[in-house]
Amino acid sequence: MLGSRVTTVRARRSQQLSLSTGHAETVYIVRSGLLVLQTTPPGKHRQLLTPLYPRDIFRPAFAPPLPGIALTAVTPSELWRLPSSAFETLLGADAALGQHLNRQLADQHARTILHAAMVGGLSGEERVASFLIELGLRIGAPCANGISFEIPLSRADIADHLALNPDTLSRIMSRLKARGLVAQTSRGRAVVPDWEGLCRQSPLAGALAALHATADRRHLKS
């Protein structure tokens, strides 16, 4: 019934999606790929505020009016775009669907709060551990030596997400590698040989598992 109002949008790596289409607000729903909401204040470091995974819902109204705010694709992505009026119809149309969407929105809200708790309360090392745990839960797959996953973000991206300096991030990663908690196979790919050990590095591991573990990844919840 809403088919005609839904557009499929494809975004290349680093492509930015417009947030302010003026009067008619649009809603995006991520189908595949990874995007981030980022801001670049003048004279300050860029910040990656919120990662968006498949099934996540994004409305421009979620983005505070910060200078240089933009929704950017980290990996090639596919999204649905629909007018917010259509989205709100969806929320009300079918009770089960509406409940599901509300649940999804609440989850995303909780993830944002969790990120604030991470950045505000944890040391650099704990933040990096938490980030690796999040990635492992989201895109990790068990392999011979442990849990393996692609790291789709560059060093600078990760640093900007964790409120760290790229140099500091590099040091922390070296320390984690020295302690055998992570290993790097190739550029942009990591293996976690000791998942439990990594989880012990982050006081928020439990909350991360609750919010990021999907049905097919419960094996990581330990």
Next chain:
Amino acid sequence: MLGSRVTTVRARRSQQLSLSTGHAETVYIVRSGLLVLQTTPPGKHRQLLTPLYPRDIFRPAFAPPLPGIALTAVTPSELWRLPSSAFETLLGADAALGQHLNRQLADQHARTILHAAMVGGLSGEERVASFLIELGLRIGAPCANGISFEIPLSRADIADHLALNPDTLSRIMSRLKARGLVAQTSRGRAVVPDWEGLCRQSPLAGALAALHATADRRHLKS
């Protein structure tokens, strides 16, 4: 029509509202007062994650499953409590009302992201300035010497909200006072003689104004 399912709840200062009522999730709507979502991880500092102002909506699902998470009243507060099923009926029942509630939820989401940007990207002094701006926008009133408002939180509360140490916060406040950007009349009450000057201390002043200025406080937006 939903009257029978809405309960009015009163909370005293420091009173905690239960988050996990088990199966039937409840939704709170703040009528008056000020509350915060806080967490107290074992062996770590408490964190005040999100302040809740009148008209704000809170669902337990917004709270990530952190250790010691609780919704706490900072000042005596009054809330409406209703089952989440009733809330979702509200969302769908009336298009205008649903749109308004969705807009409110999006605003709160944006505020949470903004807080993460504050804690992650600003120096201690900028964070304190941002906090004072937020309070001024929310509860400030013009008076003879500038904008005046009550500070409902204790020093330790503010520090936990801004991811600062209470001692450091005290130092920063002293510096701001020395520069004439804030003044204290009595305990727990502040006056901002130079609103513009204070806004210049925070790179996020504009975003704060957009998200916190209510219709009757546009005079502060400058």
Next chain:
DNA sequence: CGGAACGTTGACTGTCATCAATCTCTGTGG
């Protein structure tokens, strides 16, 4: 093979947390 982007590492600097001593409010009881 060369160049550019990215990552690593060391030395130094600045900011903020910690600890401890002192001071200031506020409420209470004599």
Next chain:
DNA sequence: CCACAGAGATTGATGACAGTCAACGTTCCG
């Protein structure tokens, strides 16, 4: 009304952690 006690706030000294700058190493591209 004053003295006192206790909590909270201020301030100084010190140390740990993360940011900055700079040099060097790696990877990936033409």
